[in-house]
Amino acid sequence: DDDLVVLGIETSCDDTAAAVVRSNGEILSQVVSSQADLLAQYGGVAPKMAEEAHSQVIDQVVQEALDKANLTETDLSAVAVTIGPGLSLCLRVGVQKARQIAGCCNLPIVGVHHMEAHALVARLIERKLQFPFMALLISGGHNLLILARDLGQYIQLGTTIDDAIGEAYDKTAKWLGLDLRRSGGPAIEELAREGDAESVKFSVPMKQHKDCNFSYAGLKTQVRLAIESKKINAEIPISSASSQDRISRADIAASFQRVAVLHLEERCERAIEWALKIDPSIKYLVVSGGVASNQYVRSRLNQVVMKNDLQLVCPPPSLCTDNGVMIAWTGIEHFRVGRFDPPPPANEPEDTV
């Protein structure tokens, strides 16, 4: 069998990540440097600032990934790097680094689609996972339901018509005055455990649309209005809120989460029905992307999947949120079937990249 060692680099959004993975599925190293402090300070990702943050740490992150794997560049079989979707200024930082290493060591480059990587990393952790399978990809920028028929052959069953679920989690967290030094999702998940999920009656999005698309903009508005009507002041951090105020915030978090996830459940139910008509041999639903690290999301979707005699495959949280392992692994999958670019010229001038 093939024995490949691939370096994966990911810089599409606010994390600078690198990892080294072997084609037998062994993760030799995994490094993530997050821009959480910047995010907390400015309340979101500003492309120019994110680019600078990536540039500052990229060399160090990649070096650390190689060191932890006990390897040098010359031991690699290829370099895989995210080429989209994402902020182009940020993507460039990763691509430049990949080309630099590949140029020096005469290595092929595999350009990786970020969302494909979120889906395919499930095949690293569940080696029985063969095509065809379904995938629900839920992150800060995307909501996708796909039927993966084969490597590179994906049928899109549904996508978001406005905001992704992670964006709704992040805004809700911000409006509830939660600590944003970590991302909004985990903060909402934690606070929701204290709240009554039935207390605020949010309506489930797109009930009347009998398709598999998603919408979270309307739910965001409903949440904002509820926060206003309960006179919650996000300027007061939750750590200083009165106990009554804390309960109100927890109730909103729990009610939001229930409905946000109910929308996922309804769409998955229908998508499974559709997908099984296209291909009755489907056995798995992969759930991946940052929001898939949420325990409530996992357990609710597990119910849906079991009801339909399928199996849920959900990578561990560190492989659900943005990471270099998924890029390296997807690089391996493509490399194996001959999909890669030849090594770039060594010492190319930076502005041609």
Ligand code: KG4
């Ligand atoms: O996949 P990802 O790391 O980056 C993108 O490609 O967008 O996803 C980030 C998103 C953020 O919106 C974050 O709040 C959300 O995933 N997230 C969560 C949880 N952990 C991360 N949402 C809900 N519950 C979580 N535990």
Ligand code: ZN
């Ligand atoms: Zn992502």
